[in-house]
Amino acid sequence: MSKENSEYLIERYNNVYEVVIGLEVHAQVTSESKLFSASSTKFGAEPNTQVSLVDAAFPGMLPVINEFCVKQAIKTGIGLRAQINKRSVFDRKNYFYADLPQGYQISQFKHPIVGEGEVVLDMPNGQKKVGIERLHLEQDAGKSVHDMDPQNTLVDLNRSGVALMEIVSKPDLRSPDEVSAYIKKLRSIMRYLGTCDGNMQEGSLRADVNVSVRLKDSKELGTRCEIKNVNSIKFMQMAIDYEANRQVDLIEEGKSIDQETRLFDTKKNETRSMRSKEDAHDYRYFPDPDLLPLELTDEFIENLKSDIPELPDDKKKRFIDEFKVSPYEATILVSDIDTAKYFEEVVSKMGKNKDIKLAVNWITGELFAILNNKNLEISKSPISAKNLAKLVNLIKNGTISGKIAKTIFELMIDGDKDPQIIVDEKGLKQESDPKALEALIDKIIDDNREKAIEYKNGKEKLFGFFVGQAMKASGGKANPQLINEILKKKL
């Protein structure tokens, strides 16, 4: 495998292969009740306590669609810059499985609610557009538990009927890194919109990964295999890597690739064929006769458009234009809505005379570090935006040095303490009186005459020594900038 120009390619002897990847992402819609029934969608409930007669497919039960889920799907479509289809149809996808009580899933086959769109990724070597083929609404299935009972499978239908958005990308992705960026971007857009919480641990976001390989510069697509139900980005990347190499190996051996469905074994880090597949599923899609086609008015869609908040791409542009943040930093700040919110709050709380660059550094540096350390989301940050803003201001207006700020930062963590109070309590105000500092420095130079002479004769490194001495003498409180200026003058 090599990375020419940051491309993900697989080399074997004389052949160079590229990998073509398409993703089908299943995102659970954020809503109170399910797509076609009024049961709760809350995660983590006791088994089978959020199951209605409709969910359990009792005789005579009928589906009634949730308006909010429809709106969530449209909003997501708008966020994907996609075509909203005013007329869409719900189809039954027929197959038998223990966690599918109806014996069919209500989905959308020929006429999805959202059509073509695109997502823009910020990659290290520039922007990349990934095409969206479609987005449709469908029911989630229940959960089968195979390992609680040696003889039997246990079924929990709580999840059965929860609304899912299936987002199908065009086969535009070419590397595990692009896949990671794509998932993160999708997730970010949906979290901005509030249409899906993107919580992969809870199963709110899963993907089927379609992988094929072909010789670089070939225009034809190779046979693809589908790796089903991968629920973390890391696993997606590992699965792609394994699968792409597996396919290349087969081709190199002169064998053909069977189009099949595979699973990613997270213990062995391999993909393997799903044994139980009988002669490929024939889903016998047909329009669900218990429902009618969904017809949307222009007004309905326009109202939703005006409801859309500022999305990542626009927010990034504004951060760059308005706040003069660098593109790289802007990408980081908008990558998750909570980060963007935090940043915006810090900026607004800094008042006049704000040093945004400094704020960005503190957020992406120190703050991210402790969040990482403590495994916290920024929405649960132990230091509030308000107080971080104060800290940055204190540095900006010279009250404290950057170094001291780091100390104060550590003290702020426990209980989100106000930095000003810490400064006052601990007397950490930095010494910025030029006269006092001059006096201090004069004394240091006096005490170290030999070194001073050595420095004047060219040993530039000794500057640091004097700075160190000054900081020591001042108990760390000397204003470093002034120290530097005064030393330069005096030496």
Place this chain on the structure above:
Amino acid sequence: MSDITSQSLSSLINNIKNKKLSSEEATKAFIDRSNKSKELNTYVTEDFSNAILKAKKFDEKPNFDLKLPGIPMAVKDLFCTKDIKTTAGSKILENFIPTYESTVTQNIWNEGAILLGKLNCDEFAMGSSNETSFFGNVQNPIDKGLVPGGSSGGSSAAVSGQLTPITIGTDTGGSIRQPASFTGTVGLKPTYGSCSRYGIVAFASSLDQAGPMAQNVQDCALLQEVISSYDTKDSTSIDFNRNEYSKELTKEIKGKKIGIPKEYRVDGMPKEIEDLWQKGIEYAKDCGAEIIDISLPHTSYALPTYYIVAPAEASSNLARYDGVKYGFRAKGENLIDMYEKTRSEGFGAEVQRRIMIGTYVLSSGYYDAYYLKAQKVRKLIKNDFDEAYKKVDAILTPSTPSSAFKIGEKKDDPVSMYLNDIFTVPVNLAGLPAISIPAGHDEKGYPLGLQIIGKAFKEQEVLNIAYAMEDKIGFQNKITDWWIK
């Protein structure tokens, strides 16, 4: 009061309201007759002791403002009735007890009626003779050894035999109208979307409709008033202005234009049926209606269309009967084995046949040629009616191509069985309302019915025409009580 069970529904209601009859007396009378009529095999489940308790309770505190005050009634075993076994005529639901009530039956109980029990029917409503029920054949009260029609065979026999003053059935391809015709009773299939399908065991979702089955048109109109409602639990339920069908019932149909579709004159149609139709045309004229010849060009394609669409939807609707959540479950070595054994033991032959047809016509490679094609032809059939209704208000045809046949006569020939629905099926495909009223007898003395088809949502017009003609026809059902020793 004597002869309680031979009274019409309207008469019973009057007597109860006038306190000449108590609910308990009425209920006991029908229970008594039902107990004597086990040979007809109309009941799958009897709820007689509970019925008497409810009747007594009603009598203690009667509410005469209700439309069915203290009226005992049995219903087709396709309607889910809370805490009462509901089997759909199938082994796979043999012991199924719903914890919920269908909207249509709830409407009935809300108006004061009392459940007598659940009536036999073809399994999952698939059949035209009540010979596919897991619980055995139903006898037509008209004569021993005769089928009562289907799928609402138990319902039609119970009304005809006066074991219940009135009842409800379901109609997907003729399952109310054909048995009504075979038993000399009245059966209405309302406009699609008029009655809620919530809580009715589904057969073919785009065709199923519940409807009243009665001894006369007036009773039928009253029950239609009760059961028809807009239900938000059913996405295909329609919110339209529903008439007070019994209050607005009138024989005044002067000037109504009634269409006679030439394509209903099928090859080999028995002379008796043709004669009955002609008589019907005369009766209609007598009532002041204008007779107009019309054409419904795609009529002959209706039955094949139906036998693609209905099984297709059924194959999917019946997928939930898998032994996992409720109903019969066979032992299996693994999940697939369990499914296969459960369904092949739990479903009868006709149901399995239709599931296979349905699965096939939806399957990969065949969907376009069959299912999609059928839905297109369905559009043509509906267009035929839309065109015709530019010229006429209603359409008059025979209900069935023959009178009731013998039990076992058509059992081995599915196609011959399917041909029973030839006149009724186009109506379901187009979603229109239609009624069958008894209009005469064949040479064996068995009843024959005439069908009046109306415009969508015009049940009132259909009922009015039927009411007027019923008066002119003066039909007398010849029930000899042969089964009561």
Place this chain on the structure above:
Amino acid sequence: MNIDLKTIKHISKLSRISVDEKKAEKLAGDLNSIFKFIEKLNELKTDKVEPLTSVAETTLRLRSDEVKSENIRDQIIKNSPEENEDFFVVPKVVE
């Protein structure tokens, strides 16, 4: 259109209904005569016709996003054939 035993076996697998040889033969016979009857539709040219999905003359009603169902686990599971208070129990799925 001839429906052979292979087709019957395929359809029965799709519909999860078991068939033995005898049953399969009877089904093939029945289905063939039924399909002969259905083939009549081929007489019609329908290329330009829109398929009809519903005769319900109304639009799809949208429900508000409210939770109206409570925990009815007892009702749901009570009808289920195998005893287990919390889960539905089925024979092992062969993965």
